[in-house]
Amino acid sequence: MVALKSYYVGLRDSAFQFPRPSGADNYKRRNTKWRSPRAAVIPNFHLPMRSFEVKNRTSAEEIKVLRLITAIKTPYLPDGRFDLEAYDALVNMQIEQGAEGVIVGGTTGEGQLMSWDEHIMLIGHTVNCFGGSIKVIGNTGSNSTREAIHATEQGFAVGMHAALHINPYYGKTSLEGLVSHFESVLPMGPTIIYNVPSRTGQDIPPHVIHTVAKSPNLAGIKECVGHDRVEQYTKNGVVVWSGNDDQCHDSRWGHGATGVISVTSNLVPGLMRELMFGGKNPSLNAKLLPLIEWLFHEPNPIGINTALAQLGVVRPVFRLPYVLLPLAKRVEFVKLVKEIGRENFVGEKNVQVLDDDDFILIDRY
Numbered sequence: 001m002v003a004l005k006s007y008y009v010g011l012r013d014s015a016f017q018f019p020r021p022s023g024a025d026n027y028k029r030r031n032t033k034w035r036s037p038r039a040a041v042i043p044n045f046h047l048p049m050r051s052f053e054v055k056n057r058t059s060a061e062e063i064k065v066l067r068l069i070t071a072i073k074t075p076y077l078p079d080g081r082f083d084l085e086a087y088d089a090l091v092n093m094q095i096e097q098g099a100e101g102v103i104v105g106g107t108t109g110e111g112q113l114m115s116w117d118e119h120i121m122l123i124g125h126t127v128n129c130f131g132g133s134i135k136v137i138g139n140t141g142s143n144s145t146r147e148a149i150h151a152t153e154q155g156f157a158v159g160m161h162a163a164l165h166i167n168p169y170y171g172k173t174s175l176e177g178l179v180s181h182f183e184s185v186l187p188m189g190p191t192i193i194y195n196v197p198s199r200t201g202q203d204i205p206p207h208v209i210h211t212v213a214k215s216p217n218l219a220g221i222k223e224c225v226g227h228d229r230v231e232q233y234t235k236n237g238v239v240v241w242s243g244n245d246d247q248c249h250d251s252r253w254g255h256g257a258t259g260v261i262s263v264t265s266n267l268v269p270g271l272m273r274e275l276m277f278g279g280k281n282p283s284l285n286a287k288l289l290p291l292i293e294w295l296f297h298e299p300n301p302i303g304i305n306t307a308l309a310q311l312g313v314v315r316p317v318f319r320l321p322y323v324l325l326p327l328a329k330r331v332e333f334v335k336l337v338k339e340i341g342r343e344n345f346v347g348e349k350n351v352q353v354l355d356d357d358d359f360i361l362i363d364r365y
Helices: 002-013 023-030 060-064 084-096 116-130 145-157 175-188 206-212 227-234 248-254 269-277 282-295 302-310 327-340
Strands: 068-071 101-104 135-139 162-166 191-195 218-223 240-242 259-262 317-319 360-362
Touching: 060 135, 060 218, 068 269, 084 116, 101 116, 116 135, 116 145, 145 162, 145 175, 162 175, 175 191, 175 206, 206 218, 206 227, 218 227, 227 240, 227 248, 240 248, 248 259, 248 269, 248 282, 259 269, 269 282, 282 302, 282 327, 302 327
Parallel strands: 068 101, 068 259, 101 135, 135 162, 162 191, 191 218, 218 240, 240 259, 317 360
Antiparallel strands: none
16 A cells, blocks of 8 residues: 555656646536547548448449459468468569459468458458558458458458458358348448359359449459350449459450459469450460469369469468379479470479478368
8 A cells, every 4th residue: 555655646746747727627628519539530431330431442443443363372381370471472473563453361362261360360461561552352251141241340440452252152042142141241342242153052143243233332243154144244334353264365355354363373473464454365375274274173272372382482381171283283383384484483493393291281270
């Protein structure tokens, strides 16, 4: 008690005491309505809670014009944690070679193997380091509407420019349920809807997209069904990105797609940019098709994980259930790199055929 008393006396006698108001000041304070400090008010900026206000400084129109978006790979350390140094280097290579946006924590980035803490941290990290140079689109979709809402709130709160949303998978739902699901997240900010029936087990039909397109926050759709579906949207004013690297050239130049959300651009961003910006180029497209076919020989992201490890851009670390491609495919990749030209690929190390023992497979992370 003696110590506390002496501390209180010290505070009372301190030079940092607030001045006591006079009688007139007391009267003013009792009869003046409290106002929030003006310095704390940022015009046109709101936390992304569930309302119909604008949620961040990025509009859907700024997302609609992007032609090359890379579904960025997430590298790991030998203990299974994120290798942020390798990740930053890879994102920087994308920026230097012309990618305009990145999908963080998508299928390629293995968001399905992340905790939500990891997921939101990586989105925030990407915004913090690169948000001024490239659009950061966070995959905050889920088969649970509750989780999708919560993750999207957090993603916009840490600064992502747009959200990527898949339709509810496995449990699936009705078409009315799809509309309700998307309408629950669209008010939060610019949104790309992702249609990939091969993974979700359910197609998102055009009726659903045209219904939710009434929202000004719908930037467009990443479509994996094919050219006819792409054209069905583009003729009706819906922005589409091809979700199939092997079809993206023809979708872009023959069917009205704005661009591509690409796995292959992790490896050759400069060539993929040329494919999306340089006009029809069937020869370049044909040159890249064997690489694209190789990448998708096994389900994504197995191919891209193996390729980036062989290029020395990331450590050869896999979170299970993903495993490396077999030796014959690794040898084939070295040949593809030489045919396309090592200078066109990310990284500076020589491409290698790694041994099986060079790879680390982690089951607890």
